[in-house]
Amino acid sequence: MILTFDMGNSYIKWGLWRHGKMTDSGQVVSAIPALQHLLDSFYHDNVMSEKSRLEKVLAVCVAGETMKQALMVAVQEKWQMEVVFLCTERLYRACSRTLVNAYQDVQNHGADRWAALIAACEEFVQPLCVISAGTAITFDLVQADGKHLGGRILPSWQTMRAALLQNAANIQQLPVDDEANKAGCGQASVPPLFADNTESAINSGVYYLLAAGLVDACHQVIEILGESVKIIITGGCASRVMAILNPVCQGGVQPFAPRLIHRPALVLQGLVLQWSSALTQTDIIREQDKN
Numbered sequence: 001m002i003l004t005f006d007m008g009n010s011y012i013k014w015g016l017w018r019h020g021k022m023t024d025s026g027q028v029v030s031a032i033p034a035l036q037h038l039l040d041s042f043y044h045d046n047v048m049s050e051k052s053r054l055e056k057v058l059a060v061c062v063a064g065e066t067m068k069q070a071l072m073v074a075v076q077e078k079w080q081m082e083v084v085f086l087c088t089e090r091l092y093r094a095c096s097r098t099l100v101n102a103y104q105d106v107q108n109h110g111a112d113r114w115a116a117l118i119a120a121c122e123e124f125v126q127p128l129c130v131i132s133a134g135t136a137i138t139f140d141l142v143q144a145d146g147k148h149l150g151g152r153i154l155p156s157w158q159t160m161r162a163a164l165l166q167n168a169a170n171i172q173q174l175p176v177d178d179e180a181n182k183a184g185c186g187q188a189s190v191p192p193l194f195a196d197n198t199e200s201a202i203n204s205g206v207y208y209l210l211a212a213g214l215v216d217a218c219h220q221v222i223e224i225l226g227e228s229v230k231i232i233i234t235g236g237c238a239s240r241v242m243a244i245l246n247p248v249c250q251g252g253v254q255p256f257a258p259r260l261i262h263r264p265a266l267v268l269q270g271l272v273l274q275w276s277s278a279l280t281q282t283d284i285i286r287e288q289d290k291n
Helices: 032-044 065-079 111-123 157-167 178-183 198-225 238-244 266-290
Strands: 002-007 011-018 021-029 056-061 083-085 091-093 098-100 128-133 136-142 148-155 230-234 260-262
Touching (some): 002 065, 002 266, 011 032, 011 266, 032 065, 056 111, 056 266, 091 111, 111 128, 111 230, 111 266, 128 198, 128 238, 136 198, 148 157, 148 198, 157 198, 230 238, 230 266, 238 260
Parallel strands (some): 230 260
Antiparallel strands (some): 011 021, 091 098, 136 148
């Protein structure tokens, strides 16, 4: 059995894999107490019993070194095992093509984004755009031949809103809108085009600015990669992005809406594929050395 973690700034997503299939999954807020509680529940509920022995823990972490260390220490204490943190590589050989990373320094391309691209390339043969929606919203483009064309990073709804509240002196004292905060990664009601109070005006401005950025990016994706492109979305805030791109939003204000394919576990899937590929390559090298 393999345990996988996608440790983001907003959420920690996890998945349990048996015989190449994910049998259980979930997410918790990205905080050390939540992570420790999750691992304690695995341990005490005998999820990792002798009958289904834990073989490996795979992870990507963009939530900082402290969170990374917390996972490493807890896994070592409970299972006497090291966590394998996978990283971005220049090449990945998928079934139908070789994925070639476009970044000048591949280590600057997030390991979570790379894992998502790997999973998408194994599932689809068409040109791809992978959108990962979390604290930031990233776009990555891949041609049909596997050439990565680079990406784009947008601030998320909640990131823009928080930055505005923090940096505009006259609105810093506004009370926190719990509904607005919950809406950051979920589906919420569409704000008015123009509002009669500051709080709603902020929500309106952020919402329609993000909508314009998302629509513009999707237009450009189709222009570059063609009508056959598959646009796949993943991440803890995917529901918010999908709601914004809904064509019936605000009675037709948003007429353009590309078809988004939602894959919640894309990064976790990519981790397992990347690890399996690394094992295969190691076996090939060993065989060559024998000969």
